[in-house]
Amino acid sequence: MPCPEILEQICAELKENIDSPICQDLKKHLEGCPECRAYVDSLKKTVYLYRHLPEEAVPEDVQDRLYKVLKIKS
């Protein structure tokens, strides 16, 4: 299945409704084309990777300065 969000964006860019014949044709093409699917898949994985980058802990000196500015002690 194609990524619905990407299909929606392509259609928005074409200024077409998602149900319009051109978008439905596009959907059919995306479902059947391995190259397009590989492309969409790699875009989705790019997004996935960034979404799952681990969070950085707030460094201790940054925390200390924050608590000082806010006049709270940890």
Add this chain to the structure above:
Amino acid sequence: MEKAYSKASFNSPDFLARLKNGDRGAFRELVEHFQGKVYNLALRILWNKEDAEDVLQETFLKVVDKIGTFREESDIGTWIYRIATNAALMKLRERQRQRGLISELTDVENQEIQPSRLAPDVTNPFDDLLKKESREILEAAIDQLPDIYRVVFILKDVENLSTDEIASILDLSHEAIYSRLKRARMRLREAVLTAYKEKYGEGSYALS
């Protein structure tokens, strides 16, 4: 040992009343819980530790200042997040003004991206990038992304804000958001593919 808080406990009438009455203990609990989220959001938008620290401080100073206006039917986490996003964007604009990048940013929007095409039968390099050592490739790629793309990408794809929220925060049309988002994703994908090629060699995946 760190106490466990549920989202609901920060939104409870009792906790909000303590905050509004200037209870320092309640405020400290709030800061301890949300500082990591705020710092990482700022870091991802600004890509600079000093600027992220400024945003962290400005956000919670504003929280102290404006807690009286917080409406109890809202979610306090979302409210803090919105303050932090706005503070980060203010910082970004300030930085752009200082560096005189406005014209450069406009030019960036007009640049065409020529995507490489992945052959369907190759090993997908993105699987490899889930490995720990590949984090620097991702970070370098997002570091090279122009601010106008990075902000939209972070808010939409990483932080999952709705298009309406982003439109309101950035004062952009939905069309402009999608256009920037598309370019950001393509640029990141290209950067990741290029880095992979440099690391593992030309023959490791096929470009058609």
